[in-house]
Amino acid sequence: MKNGITLFNLRDRCAQQAxxxxxxxxxKKSRVxxxxxxxxxxxxxxxxxxxxxxxxxxxxxxxxxFKAIMEEPERVALEHKQIGCRFVGLGAMPGEYxxxxxxxxxxxxxxxxxxxxxxxxxxxxxxxNHDFDLRTDTCAKSNLDRMxxxxxxxxxxxxxxxxxxxxxxCSPTEYLQAMKGRIAVIHFKDYLLDADGKRRFCEAGNGLMxxxxxxxxxxxxxxxxxxYEQDDNWAETAMNSTLEGCAYLDGLSGAI
Numbered sequence: 001m002k003n004g005i006t007l008f009n010l011r012d013r014c015a016q017q018a019x020x021x022x023x024x025x026x027x028k029k030s031r032v033x034x035x036x037x038x039x040x041x042x043x044x045x046x047x048x049x050x051x052x053x054x055x056x057x058x059x060x061x062x063x064x065x066f067k068a069i070m071e072e073p074e075r076v077a078l079e080h081k082q083i084g085c086r087f088v089g090l091g092a093m094p095g096e097y098x099x100x101x102x103x104x105x106x107x108x109x110x111x112x113x114x115x116x117x118x119x120x121x122x123x124x125x126x127x128x129n130h131d132f133d134l135r136t137d138t139c140a141k142s143n144l145d146r147m148x149x150x151x152x153x154x155x156x157x158x159x160x161x162x163x164x165x166x167x168x169x170c171s172p173t174e175y176l177q178a179m180k181g182r183i184a185v186i187h188f189k190d191y192l193l194d195a196d197g198k199r200r201f202c203e204a205g206n207g208l209m210x211x212x213x214x215x216x217x218x219x220x221x222x223x224x225x226x227x228y229e230q231d232d233n234w235a236e237t238a239m240n241s242t243l244e245g246c247a248y249l250d251g252l253s254g255a256i
Contacts, residue, residue, distance in 0.1 A: 001218055001226045003249040004034025006187070008063065009230055009242045011039035017047045023239075024048065028055045030243050036185065036227050037083075038063035038091065045079040052083050059083045060225045061126060061159060061184045063091040069114045069125070077121030087126045087184040088118055089159050099138045108146060115155045126157035126184040134168025142168075144175070153182055161187040161229070162214045167199065172209075173217040185225040186218045188249060201233040203241050204248040215252040226253075 005027065007014050014020040020040055027035065035057050037045060045062070052059060062085060068076055069088060080088055090111075097107040115125040133143040147156060158179050162172035164187075176186065190207035192200050204211060218226060228245035235241060 001186070001215070001223055001253065002034050002058070003226045003228070003246055003253060004036065004058070004060075004185075005032055005242050005246050006036035006038045006063075006227050006229045007040055008036075008038040009228070009238055009245075012238065014040045016041055017043040020048050021051045024051050024055055024057065026239065028057065032243070032246055034058045034060060034225060034227070036061050036063070036089075037085075038089075045083060049079075049082045059085045061085065061087040061089045061227075063089045063128065066090055066094050066110075066114070069118065070110065073114070073117040074121055077118060077123045080123050086123055087157060088123050089126050089128055089184065090114075091128050092130050093133070093143060099132060101139050104139050104143060104146070107143075108150065111147075111156070112151070115151065119155065124154075124157055124184075126159050128159035128187065129161055129164055129168075131164045131168035134165060134170045148178060148182075157182045157184045159184050159187055159227075161189070162211070163187070163189040163191055163201075163209055166209060167191070172214050176214065176217045176221055176223070180221040183218070183221065183223040185227045186214070186223050187227050187229045188214065188245070189229045189231070201231050203230065203235055204228065204245045211248075212252055215249070 010023055013023040037059055093107050097103045118125050129144050136142050160175055160179055165172040165175050188211055190202050190204045190209045192202050192207045226249050228249055230241050
């Protein structure tokens with residue numbers, strides 16, 4: 001796998017177009033060549049497409065608002081093609097869909113529509129899971145299991161987040177195996193639990209995740225990209241933790 005980072009980690013440094021360009025330059029100088037576009041400012045992909053090209057960065061996937069995917073699939077597809085990106089990522093089930101059987105049914109119907117509309121423009125929809133996508137306390141079957149069984153293998157791909165899968169009470173390696181052939185990128189992050197059982201994200205390799213086993217499984221199932229994500233709880237700064245996380249993934253790659 002090729003290793004990279006998501007700009008979600010650095011969202012505070014990417015709110016403005018000029019700051020995002022500077023941030024991408026720092027990443028390139030730090031030998032990061034793979035970047036997921038996520039949580040950037042209103043300038044969007046068109047505002048940094050030239051910078052991405054000039055720095056020769058690879059963008060394997062994005063996180064894109066569901067409203068844009070549903071209402072403007074052609075524009076979304078054209079912008080992704082502008083940076084050579086095949087996968088249009090949805091970061092989570094939007095909050096307007098209730099976590100009930102009826103809400104899940106409505107969301108999956110719309111997800112089918114979105115996937116079909118994007119496919120008409122030769123890009124592929126993919127879904128990034130959270131812990132609630134694995135739970136069945138309010139639904140008869142989990143979001144993720146229904147997506148795996150109800151969508152054609154070429155209709156919907158995945159951005160499996162191994163940390164959220166574990167926090168959802170499931171085995172990350174088992175889900176990576178179940179998604180073989182349908183993985184856009186794998187998200188790697190780590191976490192700890194405090195004395196009260198509250199989750200706290202931490203730098204890779206310092207928490208409860210067996211990231212090495214996840215990386216090895218990702219390699220076996222043929223995933224192309226490993227993306228480091230840390231939502232918050234930086235030891236020092238977001239940039240330091242991001243670069244440390246990418247270096248950690250490089251270490252896993254070299255150890256296999």
